[in-house]
Amino acid sequence: MGEQAIELIGVAKQFSAAEENVQAVERVDLSIGSGEFFSLLGPSGCGKTTTLRMIAGFEEPTQGQILLYGVDQVGVPANNRDLNMVFQSYALFPHMTVFDNVAFGLRRKKLPKAEIAERVNTMFELVDLKGREKRRPREMSGGQQQRVALARALVNRPRALLLDEPLGALDLKLRQSMQLELKRNQREVGITFVYVTHDQGEALTMSDRIAVMNAGHVEQLGSPREVYESPATRFVADFIGTSNLVELTATSTTAGESVADRGAQQRIVVPLRGQQARDRLVVAVRPEKVGLATAPPGADCQLSGRVEEVVYQGTFTAYTVQTAPGEHIVCHWQNATDSSDVAAVGDTVWVSWAKEHSYLLEDPGKVAAAVSAGVPAGVAGGASK
Amino acid sequence: MRRKLAPYLLVMPGGLWLAIFFVIPMIAMVSVSMETGSLETGFQQTFSVHHYLDMINTYHPQLLRSLKYGLCTTVITILLAYPMAYWIAFRGGRHKSTYLFLILLPFFVTFVIRTISWQFLLADDGIVLGHLKDWHLVSKNFHVLATPYAVIGGLVYNFLPFMVLPIYVALERIDKVLLEASADLYANKAATFRKVVLPLSLPGVFAGVILTFVPAAADYVNAQILGGSGQVMIGNVIETLYISNSQYPQASALSSILLAALLLGIFVYARVLGTRDVLDANAG
Numbered sequence: 001m002g003e004q005a006i007e008l009i010g011v012a013k014q015f016s017a018a019e020e021n022v023q024a025v026e027r028v029d030l031s032i033g034s035g036e037f038f039s040l041l042g043p044s045g046c047g048k049t050t051t052l053r054m055i056a057g058f059e060e061p062t063q064g065q066i067l068l069y070g071v072d073q074v075g076v077p078a079n080n081r082d083l084n085m086v087f088q089s090y091a092l093f094p095h096m097t098v099f100d101n102v103a104f105g106l107r108r109k110k111l112p113k114a115e116i117a118e119r120v121n122t123m124f125e126l127v128d129l130k131g132r133e134k135r136r137p138r139e140m141s142g143g144q145q146q147r148v149a150l151a152r153a154l155v156n157r158p159r160a161l162l163l164d165e166p167l168g169a170l171d172l173k174l175r176q177s178m179q180l181e182l183k184r185n186q187r188e189v190g191i192t193f194v195y196v197t198h199d200q201g202e203a204l205t206m207s208d209r210i211a212v213m214n215a216g217h218v219e220q221l222g223s224p225r226e227v228y229e230s231p232a233t234r235f236v237a238d239f240i241g242t243s244n245l246v247e248l249t250a251t252s253t254t255a256g257e258s259v260a261d262r263g264a265q266q267r268i269v270v271p272l273r274g275q276q277a278r279d280r281l282v283v284a285v286r287p288e289k290v291g292l293a294t295a296p297p298g299a300d301c302q303l304s305g306r307v308e309e310v311v312y313q314g315t316f317t318a319y320t321v322q323t324a325p326g327e328h329i330v331c332h333w334q335n336a337t338d339s340s341d342v343a344a345v346g347d348t349v350w351v352s353w354a355k356e357h358s359y360l361l362e363d364p365g366k367v368a369a370a371v372s373a374g375v376p377a378g379v380a381g382g383a384s385k
Numbered sequence: 386m387r388r389k390l391a392p393y394l395l396v397m398p399g400g401l402w403l404a405i406f407f408v409i410p411m412i413a414m415v416s417v418s419m420e421t422g423s424l425e426t427g428f429q430q431t432f433s434v435h436h437y438l439d440m441i442n443t444y445h446p447q448l449l450r451s452l453k454y455g456l457c458t459t460v461i462t463i464l465l466a467y468p469m470a471y472w473i474a475f476r477g478g479r480h481k482s483t484y485l486f487l488i489l490l491p492f493f494v495t496f497v498i499r500t501i502s503w504q505f506l507l508a509d510d511g512i513v514l515g516h517l518k519d520w521h522l523v524s525k526n527f528h529v530l531a532t533p534y535a536v537i538g539g540l541v542y543n544f545l546p547f548m549v550l551p552i553y554v555a556l557e558r559i560d561k562v563l564l565e566a567s568a569d570l571y572a573n574k575a576a577t578f579r580k581v582v583l584p585l586s587l588p589g590v591f592a593g594v595i596l597t598f599v600p601a602a603a604d605y606v607n608a609q610i611l612g613g614s615g616q617v618m619i620g621n622v623i624e625t626l627y628i629s630n631s632q633y634p635q636a637s638a639l640s641s642i643l644l645a646a647l648l649l650g651i652f653v654y655a656r657v658l659g660t661r662d663v664l665d666a667n668a669g
């Protein structure tokens with residue numbers, strides 16, 4: 001990934017309200033590469049905005065360091081940080097034309113008038129708003145305002161752009177086209193994007209890497225494929241897409257894999273992938289990896305059960321199979337060639353999948369520790385206090 | 386048919402209100418101003434404008450003084466009220482309503498009583514000047530009452546809340562995220578104030594100026610209680626003509642002149658610094 005654009009080292013933030021202190025961010029260690037499209041993904045209240053606002057300089061961390069190209073930014077006021085933010089509500093200045101909005105940053109930097117005009121005009125072309133320069137923000141649609149907000153930030157050629165759910169206020173269709181547009185803009189200008197979202201689809205399609213956050217810490221850090229295909233914790237498995245979670249007791253552990261045999265040909269095999277062997281297993285498997293059969297298919301992982309629910313969903317049909325009291329496996333059966341149902345409610349069926357699709361989940365606590373241990377020792381040592 | 390009537394029906398209540406309480410009294414006032422006669426001989430409508438000419442000839446110094454005092458009062462209240470409103474809106478925290486209440490607190494005492502209490506405070510041998518003179522900090526013949534300063538001071542004191550409140554409301558309505566956006570775009574505190582806060586608060590200042598200038602220029606209580614013979618304002622003249630002398634046509638003519646002068650002032654002010662222009666103020 002080359003140079004590191006933004007590094008967060010042991011960053012924590014506590015808000016002290018009148019009665020109680022809110023630990024908005026527990027401890028976050030991240031390093032974001034130059035030119036990377038990096039997403040902070042997590043449910044409401046997990047500390048995404050707070051983390052972003054600390055990078056921007058609107059909040060000071062109570063602990064830790066924030067480096068921008070190796071230079072500590074803690075204590076540097078927001079107006080002196082070479083970063084720009086795209087706000088969720090866009091925060092366009094209502095009393096100015098959109099041209100003046102976009103030119104605002106360059107004028108504060110006292111650039112020559114001609115250069116300002118040229119750069120602003122280029123920006124209006126980039127975001128496809130040529131000819132609308134004299135309008136006021138309220139005379140534009142939500143999508144257009146969003147593009148003005150983006151132009152207002154990008155025109156300054158910041159070292160990184162921070163975006164807080166920039167598409168949150170748009171409807172689904174517009175959102176999807178703006179996702180592509182944002183991604184295209186990012187490739188064209190080559191600026192590091194730190195993108196906050198609670199929409200997993202958005203994070204998966206746009207990002208180079210994703211940090212999945214939960215309750216003020218990073219649960220998992222990786223490429224979209226990694227966090228989707230191999231969730232490290234129960235939280236990530238649950239939050240990103242849908243996952244089947246099965247809790248079992250290991251019956252044997254051999255050469256890097258654990259086996260839980262339930263008898264009567266029912267078993268689950270899970271590769272250890274460098275993890276510690278243990279007795280209690282929590283295994284995750286994606287519904288689209290699960291197959292359905294009427295006889296034992298002889299797969300690595302197979303369980304038998306009764307079909308509880310069949311829901312046709314267009315490209316696939318979702319079968320919910322009860323494999324034990326309180327234990328359900330959902331199978332997304334692709335309606336590729338034949339859309340007729342393979343089983344009906346009440347049928348006894350076998351669900352199965354290949355063992356490489358089984359993921360052994362960690363305890364949430366252990367994972368957080370593993371993530372922070374991943375930071376280079378020298379850097380981490382300086383931050384922990 | 387019904388649809389076409391709807392807009393007219395909708396403006397009916399407001400229209401009636403304006404007609405009964407604003408237009409009719411105005412017509413009555415202008416009508417009286419063109420009558421001739423006296424209380425003893427009775428008044429006849431003669432559609433004469435000679436009262437207007439007389440009044441301007443006789444009382445133009447008081448009229449100009451009123452406009453001047455009104456202007457001074459307005460400027461001083463802006464200078465005092467803006468920082469107060471700014472502080473409450475941005476630094477008031479959880480106690481905003483307490484501070485606003487404190488600003489309104491003097492209003493729980495009658496206007497006249499409030500002004501009379503200033504007369505006590507500022508009297509030549511009163512509790513302030515009396516002590517200062519005893520300690521030889523000011524000379525024996527120093528006085529505040531019966532000077533323009535006393536009258537303007539009283540006006541400022543009495544009309545300050547009319548300036549603070551609209552400015553406060555305008556500042557309070559500014560989305561705080563705009564200040565962050567400004568800082569994010571490299572503006573320091575001063576630039577954020579000049580380019581974002583001030584332009585967005587100008588509609589409040591505009592409202593405050595009208596709410597302060599009009600009653601201050603037409604006021605007679607402050608001049609009567611805190612001023613002397615050299616500080617007579619147009620309101621005092623009208624009061625004397627109307628209540629003491631029963632010269633109703635003359636008083637009405639003078640009131641109409643004052644009204645016209647104030648409307649003209651507001652019109653000019655609105656043209657120079659109207660809300661639309663305020664919003665158009667270039668961001669440069």
Ligand SMILES: Nc1ncnc2c1ncn2[C@@H]1O[C@H](COP(=O)(O)OP(=O)(O)OP(=O)(O)O)[C@@H](O)[C@H]1O
Pocket residue numbers: 015016017022023024025042043044045046047048049050051198
């Ligand atoms: N200024 C503040 N004072 C006190 N608590 C705060 C403040 N800002 C945020 N918090 C708390 O910190 C936690 C994290 O908030 P944050 O805004 O970072 O969440 P988020 O991940 O951005 O959520 P969302 O998706 O809803 O925007 C929340 O519990 C929130 O209530």
Ligand SMILES: [Mg+2]
Pocket residue numbers: 048049050
């Ligand atoms: Mg948020």
